[in-house]
Amino acid sequence: MSLAIQTVSTVQPDSPILQRWQDQIRTARAEEKTLVITGAGSKSFYGLPIEGEALDTRDYRGIIDYEPTELVMTARCGTPLSEIEATLAASGQMLAFEPPRFGGTPTIGGVVAAGLSGPRRMAAGAVRDFVLGVRLMTGTGDLMRFGGQVMKNVAGYDVSRMLTGSLGCFGVVAEVSLKVVPTLHQETTLQFDVTEREALANLNRWAGQPLPISGSLWLDGKLSVRLSGAEPAVAAARRKLGGEALVDNSVAEALWAGVRDQSHSFFAEDSSALIRLSLPDTSAPIPRSEQQLIEWGGAQRWYRADVSQLQQFCDLATNAGGHATLFRAPKGHRTSKAFTPLSKPLLRIHRALKQSFDPAGVFNRGRMYPEF
Amino acid sequence: MSVHCDHQDEVVPRQSNYAGLIAELRRNLPILSILDQMEDVKPYECDGLSAYRQVPRAVILPRTESDLKRVLEACRQHRVPVVVRGAGTGLSGGAMPHAEGVVVSLARFMQILEIDPQARTARVQPGVRNLALSEAAAPHNLYYAPDPSSQIACTLGGNVAENSGGVHCLKYGLTVHNVLSARALVLSEDGIDEVTFGSASPDAPGLDLLAALNGSEGMLAVVTEILVKLTPKPEIAQVVMASFDSVVTAADAVAAIIAAGIIPAGLEMMDKQAIAAVEPFARAGYDTDAAAILLCESDGTSEEVAHEIARITEVLRNAGVRQIRTSQNEAERLLFWAGRKAAFPAVGRITPDYLCMDGTIPRKRLGEMLGAISEMEKKYSLRCANVFHAGDGNLHPLIMFDANDPDETTRALAFGAEILELSVALGGTITGEHGVGIEKLAQMCVQFSPEELSAFSAVKYAFDPQGLLNPGKVIPTAARCREYKQTGTGHRHDCHAHNHEVTA
Ligand SMILES: Cc1cc2nc3c(=O)[nH]c(=O)nc-3n(C[C@H](O)[C@H](O)[C@H](O)COP(=O)(O)OP(=O)(O)OC[C@H]3O[C@@H](n4cnc5c(N)ncnc54)[C@H](O)[C@@H]3O)c2cc1C
Numbered sequence: 001m002s003l004a005i006q007t008v009s010t011v012q013p014d015s016p017i018l019q020r021w022q023d024q025i026r027t028a029r030a031e032e033k034t035l036v037i038t039g040a041g042s043k044s045f046y047g048l049p050i051e052g053e054a055l056d057t058r059d060y061r062g063i064i065d066y067e068p069t070e071l072v073m074t075a076r077c078g079t080p081l082s083e084i085e086a087t088l089a090a091s092g093q094m095l096a097f098e099p100p101r102f103g104g105t106p107t108i109g110g111v112v113a114a115g116l117s118g119p120r121r122m123a124a125g126a127v128r129d130f131v132l133g134v135r136l137m138t139g140t141g142d143l144m145r146f147g148g149q150v151m152k153n154v155a156g157y158d159v160s161r162m163l164t165g166s167l168g169c170f171g172v173v174a175e176v177s178l179k180v181v182p183t184l185h186q187e188t189t190l191q192f193d194v195t196e197r198e199a200l201a202n203l204n205r206w207a208g209q210p211l212p213i214s215g216s217l218w219l220d221g222k223l224s225v226r227l228s229g230a231e232p233a234v235a236a237a238r239r240k241l242g243g244e245a246l247v248d249n250s251v252a253e254a255l256w257a258g259v260r261d262q263s264h265s266f267f268a269e270d271s272s273a274l275i276r277l278s279l280p281d282t283s284a285p286i287p288r289s290e291q292q293l294i295e296w297g298g299a300q301r302w303y304r305a306d307v308s309q310l311q312q313f314c315d316l317a318t319n320a321g322g323h324a325t326l327f328r329a330p331k332g333h334r335t336s337k338a339f340t341p342l343s344k345p346l347l348r349i350h351r352a353l354k355q356s357f358d359p360a361g362v363f364n365r366g367r368m369y370p371e372f
Numbered sequence: 373m374s375v376h377c378d379h380q381d382e383v384v385p386r387q388s389n390y391a392g393l394i395a396e397l398r399r400n401l402p403i404l405s406i407l408d409q410m411e412d413v414k415p416y417e418c419d420g421l422s423a424y425r426q427v428p429r430a431v432i433l434p435r436t437e438s439d440l441k442r443v444l445e446a447c448r449q450h451r452v453p454v455v456v457r458g459a460g461t462g463l464s465g466g467a468m469p470h471a472e473g474v475v476v477s478l479a480r481f482m483q484i485l486e487i488d489p490q491a492r493t494a495r496v497q498p499g500v501r502n503l504a505l506s507e508a509a510a511p512h513n514l515y516y517a518p519d520p521s522s523q524i525a526c527t528l529g530g531n532v533a534e535n536s537g538g539v540h541c542l543k544y545g546l547t548v549h550n551v552l553s554a555r556a557l558v559l560s561e562d563g564i565d566e567v568t569f570g571s572a573s574p575d576a577p578g579l580d581l582l583a584a585l586n587g588s589e590g591m592l593a594v595v596t597e598i599l600v601k602l603t604p605k606p607e608i609a610q611v612v613m614a615s616f617d618s619v620v621t622a623a624d625a626v627a628a629i630i631a632a633g634i635i636p637a638g639l640e641m642m643d644k645q646a647i648a649a650v651e652p653f654a655r656a657g658y659d660t661d662a663a664a665i666l667l668c669e670s671d672g673t674s675e676e677v678a679h680e681i682a683r684i685t686e687v688l689r690n691a692g693v694r695q696i697r698t699s700q701n702e703a704e705r706l707l708f709w710a711g712r713k714a715a716f717p718a719v720g721r722i723t724p725d726y727l728c729m730d731g732t733i734p735r736k737r738l739g740e741m742l743g744a745i746s747e748m749e750k751k752y753s754l755r756c757a758n759v760f761h762a763g764d765g766n767l768h769p770l771i772m773f774d775a776n777d778p779d780e781t782t783r784a785l786a787f788g789a790e791i792l793e794l795s796v797a798l799g800g801t802i803t804g805e806h807g808v809g810i811e812k813l814a815q816m817c818v819q820f821s822p823e824e825l826s827a828f829s830a831v832k833y834a835f836d837p838q839g840l841l842n843p844g845k846v847i848p849t850a851a852r853c854r855e856y857k858q859t860g861t862g863h864r865h866d867c868h869a870h871n872h873e874v875t876a
Contacts, residue, residue: 001561001833001837002830002833002834003826003829003830003832003833003834004830005823005826005827005829005830006822006823006826010821010822010823011821011823067734067736068630068631069627069628069630069631069735069736070630070734070735070736070765071630072734092633115575115580121574122574125545125549126574126575128580128583129545129548129549138827142823144821144823144824144827145820145821145824146824146827148799148800148801149734149799149800150732150733150734150764150765150766150799150800150801150804151542151732151764151765151766152537152541152546152732152761152764152765152766152801152804152805153732153800153801153803153804154534154535154587154801154803154804154805154806154807154808155801155802155803155808155812155816155819155820156808156816156819156820156824156825156828156846156847157584157587157588157592157828157831157832157846158535158548158583158584158586158587159584159827159828159831161548161580161583161584162579162580162581162583162584162831163579163580164580164583165575165579165580166579166580170579181635182630182633182634182635183633185633204490204491207492208489208490208492208512208513208514208604209604210604210605210606210607210672210673229676230672230676230679230680231679232673232675232676232678232679233672233673233675233676235675236673236675236676278571278573278574278575278576279573280491280572280573281491281574282488282490282491296574299573299574300574317573321571321572321573322571322572322573323571323573323576323577325577339577339578340577341577342577342578343567343568344565345558345560345565345566345567346567346578346581348560348565349558349567349581349834349835350578350579352830352833352834352837353579353830353831353834356827356830356831356833356834357827357830368578369578
């Protein structure tokens with residue numbers, strides 16, 4: 001059961017590209033076809049494999065509005081992340097959530113639709129925490145705005161945050177407004193030779209203190225911790241934490257970019273699956289022998305495992321109070337399950353929302369769950 | 373006062389059977405507290421926005437979650453509207469009762485279930501007061517960051533429902549940024565579902581419905597348990613108090629601070645009228661000759677704070693500051709803040725009533741907005757003091773009036789409506805943190821298209837298909853929008869049959 005969104009088309013597309021999308025959506029709807037919303041395709045491995053005609057977002061591009069002192073940037077969905085980051089950097093600002101690139105040139109629309117954040121997640125927040133508003137084209141081809149360009153806004157339900165990470169299943173994010181932050185002045189990476197257990201204990205203890213930790217990574221007995229902030233804060237934290245500083249800045253930068261973009265050899269595509277566990281950061285070590293990489297102070301744990309083990313990982317994650325995702329299927333494997341299934345009442349709500357925002361099921365059908 | 377029997381926009385659900393509900397509850401839950409006498413329900417007729425009042429049919433005060441669930445199930449079966457209530461400090465009429473419905477008060481759900489210092493989280497019942505949580509976390513050197521000025525009284529359930537902010541939210545985020553998960557009861561078609569939104573892990577599968585629950589004004593689900601993030605207490609905090617000869621200079625100083633790459637822990641502004649109201653009340657030592665004052669806080673390690681305060685001071689000096697003072701100790705820091713935090717009650721002392729507006733605008737438009745407000749003061753012959761969350765552009769004009777004077781009340785409401793419309797016109801929003809409730813229904817028609825409003829209805833429907841939770845709030849009907857656009861007033865004066873008139 002769901003409520004149909006009335007379409008009186010009060011808002012006409014104000015660009016030929018939006019007009020083209022609208023036509024494409026309405027045609028697909030009439031012909032009962034499905035569309036696959038595609039940006040640069042840097043995350044095409046993510047979610048369930050789907051088919052349909054492409055709705056290409058890349059030519060709807062460009063920064064619409066950016067005023068550094070307002071800490072807000074508004075851009076069209078096809079704008080390359082690289083353009084956004086370069087523009088921000090010129091004013092000493094950045095996207096706080098460190099979006100991954102996965103070896104491609106992602107669009108900002110894709111960043112928002114995937115909702116994936118990088119190493120700074122635990123310190124700064126996730127993509128959804130910085131989404132202030134979106135302009136959405138729904139499954140009926142209607143244009144709607146939710147949220148806005150200001151930092152505090154509680155008029156109506158927070159649809160823009162709600163749809164962050166919805167993998168294009170509810171509409172095309174045509175434009176997005178993001179809160180941006182000043183670039184942090186100083187960055188240092190410290191390294192420690194510790195076991196998994198010691199690493200987790202340290203990370204949890206440090207997280208309870210006002211320390212400028214902006215990234216953490218444990219792999220093969222080595223814990224790396226990144227500090228970012230004002231110079232005195234970083235210096236004080238460095239004295240407090242000890243460890244060995246990575247003196248070569250470019251090595252440190254490559255390390256963090258490597259886990260952010262999964263270009264690090266741990267993530268190399270092969271015959272094993274890449275499984276992501278999202279857990280309470282205080283979760284005990286997971287009793288599995290597969291190769292593991294820990295991030296986010298213990299809250300994000302990656303495993304290279306045989307794909308047949310997915311259910312076991314799901315159970316372990318659920319028992320620990322989190323969830324598991326088949327983040328990247330093994331080469332050549334076609335999966336029918338990527339995300340932990342939703343409870344019945346949650347599925348009901350999802351279905352009703354899908355039915356309202358995309359009544360004909362035009363968009364990315366089955367990318368998130370086979371049910372919608 | 374009863375000038376406003378302005379009603380929720382939704383009609384009463386069909387086949388609503390209030391008598392059946394009460395009879396069933398009395399039969400099955402004999403120990404349940406049900407208030408249905410006029411003198412008992414009257415205190416619940418409004419929230420912090422007293423201009424809108426409505427006595428409910430009854431007020432129910434369950435003690436346990438299983439009782440709450442049974443109450444909601446009975447309401448669902450008898451199709452009786454439910455307005456959930458926390459502390460009733462809301463400023464948009466969100467907790468104002470429904471004429472045909474019951475109020476379910478969660479005041480008794482005030483247990484802090486767990487504080488986990490290792491995980492830096494707290495699990496609380498919805499009736500826990502915001503400040504009580506920070507006090508309980510203090511022994512662990514932790515606190516709950518969002519600090520609405522009403523934090524002594526307001527509840528975390530109410531905070532989630534309104535996505536409340538505080539003076540520290542520029543750096544530490546709003547409620548939505550500090551809530552990890554919420555367990556809630558959802559009134560589905562076939563029963564009451566217990567659903568967990570969000571997770572103790574950094575994300576949850578599916579849509580981010582927790583984001584939708586935050587700020588949903590009691591219309592999507594009844595929150596029964598909240599897991600929040602606690603923040604390590606900074607080693608120290610210091611606040612700079614700076615005064616300016618004009619509000620525009622003060623606003624430019626704010627922009628200069630941000631441009632310097634500083635995100636202060638708090639960044640607040642007050643105009644001359646607000647200072648005049650606050651200073652005799654709080655004796656915070658504000659510069660009463662100034663056109664505006666700024667409070668700018670830095671927190672962190674002592675090295676960090678010393679460094680940041682030096683930078684802030686330098687920026688302010690270059691931005692045409694009149695006077696500048698930095699708190700020298702914790703007592704002085706609290707004193708500087710006490711004035712700001714007491715701004716609403718202080719204004720309340722110099723006027724019989726005030727309306728608190730809550731628009732957010734791009735900061736660079738502040739000068740324009742304040743200029744327009746002073747014109748409106750003349751136009752409506754009413755005074756207005758301005759308190760401003762300057763860091764994030766959230767403006768609280770406090771329009772002073774006498775609610776016993778119907779003409780003044782009408783002018784005050786029109787004044788408020790004009791400010792809200794201007795907020796939208798300047799690229800902002802009608803509400804930054806207080807919610808739409810009943811108060812800003814008409815202005816929702818200005819900010820949103822019919823499709824967008826209809827999408828909000830669809831979201832509500834997806835959670836609450838029978839429309840029983842807080843019906844008639846937030847989403848205006850098409851009829852109201854038409855009326856507002858034609859007559860410029862969305863405040864209707866018609867009363868429902870069960871509106872017991874009250875005078876205060
Ligand atoms: C002097 C003063 C200062 C204020 N300062 C601020 C401020 O600085 N920042 C700010 O953001 N707000 C401020 N407010 C507004 C208000 O305090 C907040 O909106 C607060 O969060 C409301 O909490 P409450 O417990 O009083 O909720 P109520 O007023 O009881 O209810 C508010 C809404 O929440 C719903 N609700 C309550 N509990 C639940 C639940 N468990 N599940 C589902 N829905 C629920 C109600 O139905 C209603 O719609 C201020 C108010 C006053 C009077």
